[in-house]
Amino acid sequence: MAERTPVKDWETDFDVMDSRYIADPFTIWDQLRQTCPVAHTDRRQGAWLLTTYDDVTEAAHDVATFSSIEVGVIGADPDEVPDRVLEYGLPPISADAPVHTWTRRLLLPWFSHRRVDEYEVITRDLCRRLIQGFVEKGHADAAADYAQQIPVRIVAQILGVPGDQADVFTGWVRDVLEFADDRERVKHGAEGIFNYLTEEVQRRREDPRDDLISQLVHGEHDGVPIGEDIVLGMAALVMIAGIDTTWSGIGSSLWHLATHPEDAARLVAEPELIDSAIEEFLRAYSPVTMARVVTQDVEWKGCPMHQGDKVLMNFPAANRDPAHFDRPDEVIIDRAINRHVAFGSGIHRCAGSNLARMEMKVAIEEWLAQIPTFSLVEGAELTWAGGQVRGPRVLPVQFP
Amino acid sequence: MKILVNADKCQGHARCYAIAPELFDVDDYGQSTVRGDGVVPADLIEKAKLAIANCPEYAIDVLED
Numbered sequence A: 001m002a003e004r005t006p007v008k009d010w011e012t013d014f015d016v017m018d019s020r021y022i023a024d025p026f027t028i029w030d031q032l033r034q035t036c037p038v039a040h041t042d043r044r045q046g047a048w049l050l051t052t053y054d055d056v057t058e059a060a061h062d063v064a065t066f067s068s069i070e071v072g073v074i075g076a077d078p079d080e081v082p083d084r085v086l087e088y089g090l091p092p093i094s095a096d097a098p099v100h101t102w103t104r105r106l107l108l109p110w111f112s113h114r115r116v117d118e119y120e121v122i123t124r125d126l127c128r129r130l131i132q133g134f135v136e137k138g139h140a141d142a143a144a145d146y147a148q149q150i151p152v153r154i155v156a157q158i159l160g161v162p163g164d165q166a167d168v169f170t171g172w173v174r175d176v177l178e179f180a181d182d183r184e185r186v187k188h189g190a191e192g193i194f195n196y197l198t199e200e201v202q203r204r205r206e207d208p209r210d211d212l213i214s215q216l217v218h219g220e221h222d223g224v225p226i227g228e229d230i231v232l233g234m235a236a237l238v239m240i241a242g243i244d245t246t247w248s249g250i251g252s253s254l255w256h257l258a259t260h261p262e263d264a265a266r267l268v269a270e271p272e273l274i275d276s277a278i279e280e281f282l283r284a285y286s287p288v289t290m291a292r293v294v295t296q297d298v299e300w301k302g303c304p305m306h307q308g309d310k311v312l313m314n315f316p317a318a319n320r321d322p323a324h325f326d327r328p329d330e331v332i333i334d335r336a337i338n339r340h341v342a343f344g345s346g347i348h349r350c351a352g353s354n355l356a357r358m359e360m361k362v363a364i365e366e367w368l369a370q371i372p373t374f375s376l377v378e379g380a381e382l383t384w385a386g387g388q389v390r391g392p393r394v395l396p397v398q399f400p
Numbered sequence B: 001m002k003i004l005v006n007a008d009k010c011q012g013h014a015r016c017y018a019i020a021p022e023l024f025d026v027d028d029y030g031q032s033t034v035r036g037d038g039v040v041p042a043d044l045i046e047k048a049k050l051a052i053a054n055c056p057e058y059a060i061d062v063l064e065d
């Protein structure tokens, strides 16, 4: 694992895997936005960190300067030799036009609001069954026993793979996203996902079904069958992007409600606030930071960026920018104006955002319907993941 | 009031549709359009303003106040 020395100066030496950044990135962003809105670090082959709303959204729209060919917040070591190189990575997230455009178009209908209405029924049923499993006990790990169990099963359904493998999928995705500093774990997770999906792709070739993988395997672009690398990359992306992110969103929302009983009580009394509450949780506890690669030497906001530099698109920090949000550090569940960019900005807007919103809404509604009052277990240890995806991983709550 | 969704700017966040499904529809690819001719009935003007203020891409234009 990469040696991690404590950060001394966030402007010139930041580290998004630093324990302080994972515990409380908010004060660090507030400071950087004022003193050094485009921060830099030499760690891990170097990177820039954007923290204002205007900079993050401008960079997200400037796809000519900021390419998506490498979107991992923690990159691979330069001397690392991957076992399997997919020609376009995980499109559309790791592609620029033209591959981005057509691969994205193939995915979008699977996550349209019409489709998502259909998935709502199974999501609600799943949430109820999960709660039944622990409601009588008076306590649960709201992250591991609940939040973590939901998105993975809906993603499995869409891909057409068995939901009883949920824990295995979750393990692989965590290896890739959360433990990116431990290259052995990343390798293990990536291998798991690709070997598994390669077999599933093969199976669908002979025996197509009504699922996303089958559609991709038998799909065409410009009259040519879609290459196996692209099919694998797209299926892997849906798995990777659809699990950790949404689970983090549900977990952070439950953490907020456990620590702010007045908001939980208000949501129970005024259930019509659920939509604005979810938008506010997405804003205040945005799970996802992405990266870009600079395509040419450029002076950007006074900073000398070089071709190949990594730039971190800090959507979570943008969403706490006082220039765009009134009282940004307060969670106001009926906030009327909330132009947050938790799902990104511009052409890479999260393709799964309708699904993610529905899952968060249903998960919180069902939880509050059966467990209207709950709190953190006193003295119990909480853990948070951070870096690319931020959210609670151990969240012991009680509801006596 | 008359509104229009700028198709070049809209990226399908679907905030408009969530706030005012009476005024907007979003297709299977995330593209939003205003229903009908874009003229907002008097009782929906507040909702239209909210949708405009919540669009992360600033994609909803006001053609007539």
Ligand code: HEM
Residues within 6 Å of the ligand: A060, A068, A071, A092, A093, A094, A104, A107, A151, A155, A237, A238, A241, A242, A243, A245, A246, A247, A249, A286, A287, A288, A289, A290, A291, A315, A341, A342, A343, A344, A345, A347, A348, A349, A350, A351, A352, A353, A355, A356
């Ligand atoms: C709360 C949950 C989620 C959050 C916060 C989130 C966030 C994001 C963000 C910020 C991006 C933009 C990436 C960029 O600009 O480079 C993105 C892209 C994407 N997300 Fe999500 N996501 C979530 C859930 C999901 C789900 C449930 C799925 C699907 C099952 C999904 C699939 C995708 C895909 C396919 C892309 C790539 C879109 C493109 O590059 O055109 N996401 N997501």
Ligand code: SF4
Residues within 6 Å of the ligand: B005, B009, B010, B011, B012, B013, B014, B015, B016, B017, B026, B030, B031, B032, B054, B055, B056, B057, B058, B059, B060
């Ligand atoms: S909120 Fe804006 S970007 Fe999103 S669908 Fe509506 S018009 Fe398009």
